[in-house]
Amino acid sequence: MKVNNVVIGTDPELFLYSEQYFKHVPVCGLVGGTKEKPIPILEGNDGFSLQEDNVALEFTIPPAKTKEEWLSNINFVKDYIKETVLKPLDLVPSYIGAARFKPEDLDNPAAQHMGCSASYDAWTFEQHHVDRTDYTLRTTGMHIHIGYANPNTHTSLEIIRAMDLFLGVPSVFIDPDTERRKMYGKAGDYRLKPYGVEYRVLSGYFLESDMLLSWIWDNTMAAIDFVNSGGIITNPDDIIMAINNCNKQIALDIISDYKINIINQYSNI
Numbered sequence: 001m002k003v004n005n006v007v008i009g010t011d012p013e014l015f016l017y018s019e020q021y022f023k024h025v026p027v028c029g030l031v032g033g034t035k036e037k038p039i040p041i042l043e044g045n046d047g048f049s050l051q052e053d054n055v056a057l058e059f060t061i062p063p064a065k066t067k068e069e070w071l072s073n074i075n076f077v078k079d080y081i082k083e084t085v086l087k088p089l090d091l092v093p094s095y096i097g098a099a100r101f102k103p104e105d106l107d108n109p110a111a112q113h114m115g116c117s118a119s120y121d122a123w124t125f126e127q128h129h130v131d132r133t134d135y136t137l138r139t140t141g142m143h144i145h146i147g148y149a150n151p152n153t154h155t156s157l158e159i160i161r162a163m164d165l166f167l168g169v170p171s172v173f174i175d176p177d178t179e180r181r182k183m184y185g186k187a188g189d190y191r192l193k194p195y196g197v198e199y200r201v202l203s204g205y206f207l208e209s210d211m212l213l214s215w216i217w218d219n220t221m222a223a224i225d226f227v228n229s230g231g232i233i234t235n236p237d238d239i240i241m242a243i244n245n246c247n248k249q250i251a252l253d254i255i256s257d258y259k260i261n262i263i264n265q266y267s268n269i
Helices: 067-089 153-174 210-228 236-244 248-258
Strands: 007-010 013-018 023-025 039-042 045-053 056-060 092-094 098-100 137-139 144-147 189-193 196-199
Touching: 013 067, 045 067, 056 067, 067 092, 067 210, 144 153, 144 210, 153 189, 153 196, 153 210, 153 236, 153 248, 236 248
Parallel strands: none
Antiparallel strands: 007 144, 013 023, 013 056, 013 092, 039 045, 045 056, 098 137, 144 196, 189 196
């Protein structure tokens, strides 16, 4: 079936950083809000919200129908966080995929709770398991939520595999972090949703700039066009290896073969 009436949302995470003490600061107890009871930002609009997720600050936006709306929604919340959360605490945002926290800063019970709903692998259909033995390593995600008309499992899996091709593989070059994928962000990581599907491979690094956010929109749409045109992925093992091992040489070959947009500043790789 064709993927129609597409809307895109996200629930990205960011770290809080103290330039005075040169360290990341857990969000625990500083903002409030949970996955069950997020804090609404705009009265009467529950699409914009904040919540604490382990040591990171997470927010949501309403689903967007256009790239302009996507950028506007995200930047509205980023500005809101800077003015109402970070400035009063003398902190700044840290848009990185992984960071190590000092053990003494992880005493809060909220910082020790790292459970989340199960996610699955679109290539193997197995549940993803997270290795949390490295206690001080914490991560951020920028999960992409794709809503579309008459969603079904088969189409959602096709979308996730195409997003691995158009977003996951290029992210090996764009995102400088290699630590996060020890825990999260493996190839094909997804959750089915009533409205469509959630792609869980990208990190919070992509929240940093309009250039990166625009690239996410453009390449998500490219992945959907690939599905709608009947595109065939012939090398799934290479895609999985490139993403899971942050293998740039394999990623480069895939990018070249499929002529994938990787952002201008990386076009000469």
